[in-house]
Amino acid sequence: xxxxxxxxxxxxxxxxxxxxxxxxxxxxxxxxxxxxxxxxxxxxxxxxxxxxxxxxxxxxxxxxxxxxxxxxxxxxxxxxxxxxxxxxxxxxxxxxxxxxxxxxxxxxxxxxxxxxxxxxxxxxxxxxxxxxxxxxxxxxxxxxxxxxxxxxxxxxxxxxxxxxxxxxxxxxxxxxxxxxxxxxxxxxxxxxxxxxxxxxxxxxxxxxxxxxxxxxxxxxxxxxxxxxxxxxxxxxxxxxxxxxxxxxxxxxxxxxxxxxxxxxxxxxxxxxxxxxxxxxxxxxxxxxxxxxxxxxxxxxxxxxxxxxxxxxxxxxxxxxxxxxxxxxxxxxxxxxxxxxxxxxxxxxxxxxxxxxxxxxxxxxxxxxxxxxxxxxxxxxxxxxxxxxxxxxxxxxxxxxxxxxxxxxxxxxxxxxxxxxxxxxx
Numbered sequence: 083x084x085x086x087x088x089x090x091x092x093x094x095x096x097x098x099x100x101x102x103x104x105x106x107x108x109x110x111x112x113x114x115x116x117x118x119x120x121x122x123x124x125x126x127x128x129x130x131x132x133x134x135x136x137x138x139x140x141x142x143x144x145x146x147x148x149x150x151x152x153x154x155x156x157x158x159x160x161x162x163x164x165x166x167x168x169x170x171x172x173x174x175x176x177x178x179x180x181x182x183x184x185x186x187x188x189x190x191x192x193x194x195x196x197x198x199x200x201x202x203x204x205x206x207x208x209x210x211x212x213x214x215x216x217x218x219x220x221x222x223x224x225x226x227x228x229x230x231x232x233x234x235x236x237x238x239x240x241x242x243x244x245x246x247x248x249x250x251x252x253x254x255x256x257x258x259x260x261x262x263x264x265x266x267x268x269x270x271x272x273x274x275x276x277x278x279x280x281x282x283x284x285x286x287x288x289x290x291x292x293x294x295x296x297x298x299x300x301x302x303x304x305x306x307x308x309x310x311x312x313x314x315x316x317x318x319x320x321x322x323x324x325x326x327x328x329x330x331x332x333x334x335x336x337x338x339x340x341x342x343x344x345x346x347x348x349x350x351x352x353x354x355x356x357x358x359x360x361x362x363x364x365x366x367x368x369x370x371x372x373x374x375x376x377x378x379x380x381x382x383x384x385x386x387x388x389x390x391x392x393x394x395x396x397x398x399x400x401x402x403x404x405x406x407x408x409x410x411x412x413x414x415x416x417x418x419x420x421x422x423x424x425x426x427x428x429x430x431x432x433x434x435x436x437x438x439x440x441x442x443x444x445x446x447x448x449x450x451x452x453x454x455x456x457x458x459x460x461x462x463x464x465x466x467x468x469x470x471x472x473x474x475x476x477x478x479x480x481x482x483x484x485x486x487x488x489x490x491x492x493x494x495x496x497x498x499x500x501x502x503x504x505x506x507x
Contacts, residue, residue, distance in 0.1 A: 429465025
């Protein structure tokens, strides 16, 4: 699973559009959430969204920043004129939150909902290995504190959906009686929504109860982006922004562009461009396992990149992906040399020989630089045509004058990590 955070505005717009489908139409959220970025034309927005000039508003940065209220990054109970002034004063300006400094460039604008703090509640659903956990606290909001310690929890095994009755009994003990059924049915629908749309994390803090309405005031969410082929059409125009304070590199942006042009999956995050341990991993799950193994062996600081290629990318896309990693890897030499781990599980439908042809093209192109950087390559793969792929990869070592060790499915997936890194310090 590749968990990727989304903007609050995207999450709320999607909830306004779809939550009703999972609650029998009972819970409807008005789609009055505006995303504002560097290119936004402020003059046109009120014509398109007339409520902007009729209601009091809330404005806040929408860049995966936690605890915006405590960081004084909220403008509450304001009008459109002041909202625009507040945003423009901060747009494209640096700000430090905690120990992270970044540039503010995206904001969310929505109606201000007057309410009493006693009407604020907390709910979240998080993915676990064997299922999902619902967390609820009857005192939500900015001062909720350590939710993991304070919240009531309900574990839901894979494939199951809790009923409103079960939710009411196990989670809502401290909720006023007249609100229990309303909140329980809301959480039941919210869980169905979360599970069907392949969220990996969904937090609403707080949501409020206003009569018979449940209104989410603040939202944070992550999607399993490997489920794009299943749920992407429902998600709509969802953006996966970089974490606050982290600027996307030119190479990461290039791989994102490639990814958008193929039905396969190509992902790349640069962790340490001067690191000695580079990976070219097939599959989102495998990439997590390889990263964990590298860390367990004490090489976390040397881990240069994180990412994956999967979904049977063709030779050309695999070549372009591999070339990007090799270019990054060979820019600066390290006297200790470097390692390239080309791995993955046993593929179901990816043509291993075909993807390896793309990787081999890139390796040939970087022959001299690989030699100069003292690169050692370790390969482990299984799946359709893996024997042909491994044979071609093994023969390449002699051709390039670069050490290449190849292993098939008889070798544990991450064994090549320890083979490469033992004694590597």
